[in-house]
Amino acid sequence: MNKKTVFISGSSRGIGKAIALQFAKEGYHIFLNCHSSTSQLEEVHAQISQLPNASASMLVGDIGNATIAKQLFQDMYQQCNHLDVLINNAGISYMGLLTDMSEEQWQQVMNTNLNSLFYCTREVLPDMISEKCGKIINISSIWGLSGASCEVAYSTAKAGVNGFTKSLAKELAPSNIQVNAIACGVIDTQMNQHLSSDDSMQLANDIPLGRFGTPNEVASLAWNLANESPYLTGQIIALDGGYL
Numbered sequence: 426m427n428k429k430t431v432f433i434s435g436s437s438r439g440i441g442k443a444i445a446l447q448f449a450k451e452g453y454h455i456f457l458n459c460h461s462s463t464s465q466l467e468e469v470h471a472q473i474s475q476l477p478n479a480s481a482s483m484l485v486g487d488i489g490n491a492t493i494a495k496q497l498f499q500d501m502y503q504q505c506n507h508l509d510v511l512i513n514n515a516g517i518s519y520m521g522l523l524t525d526m527s528e529e530q531w532q533q534v535m536n537t538n539l540n541s542l543f544y545c546t547r548e549v550l551p552d553m554i555s556e557k558c559g560k561i562i563n564i565s566s567i568w569g570l571s572g573a574s575c576e577v578a579y580s581t582a583k584a585g586v587n588g589f590t591k592s593l594a595k596e597l598a599p600s601n602i603q604v605n606a607i608a609c610g611v612i613d614t615q616m617n618q619h620l621s622s623d624d625s626m627q628l629a630n631d632i633p634l635g636r637f638g639t640p641n642e643v644a645s646l647a648w649n650l651a652n653e654s655p656y657l658t659g660q661i662i663a664l665d666g667g668y669l
Contacts, residue, residue: 435515489536594659610665633667
């Protein structure tokens, strides 16, 4: 495969979908991934197929499961010799009191939002280190920086993502591999559709820019991190409209 390549976890909708379309428009071959939203992933694949000189492959499976993640990347490497960019985007939320949260719900949030970074990154590092090039971009959240009431598990996982990013960036710097994270503020995605119109308006009023961010704005920043500023690594970049 002569094209540059990118693997995007959780790319069936929202931020992941926007990132996939951004990279596809720029000529990358996209490895799309989701756990269960297969029909939506097929729609993203179809959209990419309609773009000039664009291409994509679907890798369906739960990257929060170590065994499945290993198999997905084995399948990927049968299609390409080298992965240029890994974008760890998959994420789920849990809204509610910690006392109401079950062990299973806690573990599900941790597996999807944090453990998946370890599973996916571990699979691509031998190739990237051998080639001495690669970009790893983790989609985090400002709640990993400040914490959010009634989102303890989500905030904890995203704080772990930030620590993972900073530590791994130092470890991989000698191999010329840059690792950064985008700490998203309130982005207009399905994850925030539970908010009432009044709550959405109040939250938007609390943001200095006066609005939610868009998936395309996250995608644009991800593109820049993957293709510009090779001296930039180990950073947690807050994309939050000035909220923090």
